[in-house]
Amino acid sequence: MALPIKGEAAGVLIMRAKNPLLVIGHEAKDAKVGEQGYLNFLVRLARTCNLPVVATANLVKELKARKLRQVYSISALELLNKLHSPEWSVNGLGRHDLVIFAGLQYQLQMQILSSIKHFAKGIKTMTLDRYFYANADYSFPNLSEETWQSTLNSLLSSVEEFRRKMKSVS
Numbered sequence: 001m002a003l004p005i006k007g008e009a010a011g012v013l014i015m016r017a018k019n020p021l022l023v024i025g026h027e028a029k030d031a032k033v034g035e036q037g038y039l040n041f042l043v044r045l046a047r048t049c050n051l052p053v054v055a056t057a058n059l060v061k062e063l064k065a066r067k068l069r070q071v072y073s074i075s076a077l078e079l080l081n082k083l084h085s086p087e088w089s090v091n092g093l094g095r096h097d098l099v100i101f102a103g104l105q106y107q108l109q110m111q112i113l114s115s116i117k118h119f120a121k122g123i124k125t126m127t128l129d130r131y132f133y134a135n136a137d138y139s140f141p142n143l144s145e146e147t148w149q150s151t152l153n154s155l156l157s158s159v160e161e162f163r164r165k166m167k168s169v170s
Helices: 007-016 038-049 060-065 076-083 106-119 145-169
Strands: 020-024 053-055 071-073 098-102 124-127
Touching (some): 007 038, 007 124, 007 145, 020 038, 038 145, 060 071, 076 106, 098 106, 106 124
Parallel strands (some): 020 053, 020 098, 053 071
16 A cells, blocks of 8 residues: 655655656646646656656657656556566666656556566655555545645655755755
């Protein structure tokens, strides 16, 4: 069963991961978070955290047009197969320790999360969608659109605060 988390905790988990990966599915393109699109939020998160991004479906061109540097096109099922390999990563920095999912079809994402949970030991999973995913390690509870928006905003605030603290220590 997934651990329900809040935005601040999600931000800290992302920033503490050694080699996180953001997976964006096609449903992120049309979803709205308040006035902005979900995809805009995910692009901002990827930039702020310097996350490599795997884009499924037809999002690669759009993400590259938004000047994201580390964007890879891999289908959801091909990605799942690659995540089972202990040596694989998109960036060559060793196995991803946290895989963050956003915008995939609910049923497909549940099955992918189940497979990772049972067959890809050592990988933690997180979902950023507004519905609870029991097979993830970390998931937001079922949220209204307004609560989801404030949760995502607090996630970004947490990440930005973490980065400021790290810069002041350096």
